[in-house]
Amino acid sequence: MKIKQLGILLGMFGCVAAFAAEPFSLESSAETSRPNIIFILADDLGYGCLNSYGADEKHVRTPNIDRLAAEGKRFTDANTPSSVCSPTRYALLTGRYDWRTDLKSGVLNTLDPLHIDPSRPTIASIMKRAGYRTAAIGKWHLGYGSGSKLDFTKELSPGPLDLGFDYHFAVPQNHGDSSGVYVRNTKVVGLRSDQKIEIEDSSYGRKYYGIDAPQRVDEEVMDVLTDDAVTWLEEQDSKSPFFLYFAPVAVHFPFTPSDKTKGSSSAGYYGDWIHELDLSVGRILDTIDRMGVAEDTLVVFTSDNGGVLMTEGDRPEAQAYQAGLLCNGDWRGRKHSIYEGGFRVPFMVRWPGRVDAGAASDATFSLVDMFATLAEVVDQPIPAGDVAEDSLNVLPYWLEEESAVPIRDSMALHSPNGNFALRMGPWKYIEGKPNPNAKRVIRKEELHSQLYNLESDPGETRNLFHENPEVASRMAKRLDALRESGRSR
Structure with a gap:
């Protein structure tokens, strides 16, 4: 059976007896910049x-x-x-x-x-x-x-x-x-x-x-x-x-x-x-x-x-x-x-x-x-x-x-399948591949190449991958470069 332990935890085991060397003061910490x-x-x-x-x-x-x-x-x-x-x-x-x-x-x-x-x-x-x-x-x-x-x-x-x-x-x-x-x-x-x-x-x-x-x-x-x-x-x-x-x-x-x-x-x-x-x-x-x-x-x-x-x-x-x-x-x-x-x-x-x-x-x-x-x-x-x-x-x-210049030129997203996506401006590219060593693959219907324009289609309802091959290709290369470089900065 589980033990009702709220009082036990805060009492018997001393919640935070040694958090700070000195007692709390109501003075502001404003002097620290x-x-x-x-x-x-x-x-x-x-x-x-x-x-x-x-x-x-x-x-x-x-x-x-x-x-x-x-x-x-x-x-x-x-x-x-x-x-x-x-x-x-x-x-x-x-x-x-x-x-x-x-x-x-x-x-x-x-x-x-x-x-x-x-x-x-x-x-x-x-x-x-x-x-x-x-x-x-x-x-x-x-x-x-x-x-x-x-x-x-x-x-x-x-x-x-x-x-x-x-x-x-x-x-x-x-x-x-x-x-x-x-x-x-x-x-x-x-x-x-x-x-x-x-x-x-x-x-x-x-x-x-x-x-x-x-x-x-x-x-x-x-x-x-x-x-x-x-x-x-x-x-x-x-x-x-x-x-x-x-x-x-x-x-x-x-x-x-x-x-x-x-x-x-x-x-x-x-x-x-x-x-x-x-x-x-x-x-x-x-x-x-x-x-x-x-x-x-x-x-x-x-x-x-x-x-x-x-x-x-x-x-x-x-x-x-x-x-x-x-x-x-x-x-x-x-x-x-x-x-x-x-x-x-x-x-x-x-x-x-x-x-x-x-x-x-x-x-x-x-x-x-x-x-x-x-x-x-x-x-x-x-x-x-x-x-x-x-x-x-x-x-x-x-x-x-x-x-006017975004701080991020791209942003990687990653699902538990190991499936990658990349955001660049209004575009979102989905690679559609699971990690080959994934122990469990879920949501298999997502595993195909996709491209969405989130500005005109925020609900990701129209896959534009085949209509915009140059955009998809550019984003796939950017994703590869991001993975191979080991860094975004």
Whole structure:
């Protein structure tokens, strides 16, 4: 049986007793010339799940997240480098496309080793170099350790603390993953022994590993993660700026809203789960308001890929669709797909005094660009060598310094099949080939050469591949050059 562990986690195991050497002060960190930074990466949140991106309030209500749009800038052409979880997270933190690693298709498994080489600079290590205190709280999904198969009863190192994070508290892989436990820094929270215990399988068919530690309760996970993030924030003082990478598990399957949100939407558990995410974001924003540091804090909100669109059946995703909620808006496709619904995500930036409130932009960029952009924010040069090879500084887009010349001349997209697409101006070219070593090939109907003009056909309904062979050929060559060069910059 699962153990009700919220009180246990925050009490017996001491949530954040040693986060900071000094107690929190209400004084502003304005004397540091660099802003505090909170980067919120939602899980599987599609473009059409927020009111600020077109969701009807009769289905869902997202006032806290939409506050970021009202008080900051909203982007309509922000893209993830992958239409699935861990490859996007790798690219975000390293500024490098994940398909340049040994993960050419699919995602990391729960027992896989640390996917980021500890010698590779990350956003977190850049922040530490700039004097920031750093934390990674929420979903991790980038592995731990260096062996071929992770042993959760041992020290989980190397891990986030070797990548520039001072503190780490996480769900190891996905919401509802087979580990069933939380990780704090380098250990399973509350680990009692290395013996396997009997744990009842989940109601959605997942078998747990039986780690001898308090088991997560799915309906409590968002509260536990948010409590931890709030406590870490409150432990910070004004002597150093902070960087929080907060990765909620919502709105990833399974959909397990708490009692606070269950039944609160007209879109079933899927809509309730979106409400759970919105409450979490609201608590983060309320915390920095209460601390008196909101004016000195840059907040970024986005998602790791598009939503899981289902139109038939009785799963919560299909029930939400049947109720009228289009999780990816009008974009074609979904998570796992090569179409825009898998990559186009909400993206908001709030930075008081620097980013215009209520602004919107259709500038094109990728989450892989966050490394170079945040390095610019904290005035840190990108280290020489093979570092952040695919990351471009898009800060001018945030600060209303947009020029007639796009910062990106092209942008690669990649599906879990290993199928590549390339964006160039209004054009989108889809190569249509799976990785030959892919363990599982899905959505086989997408595996053919395609070319779309997103300016005239944003829904990707008219394949122009045979009508524009010169455009397709030019883009195929650009994609080959991008892969062969090993870098975008």
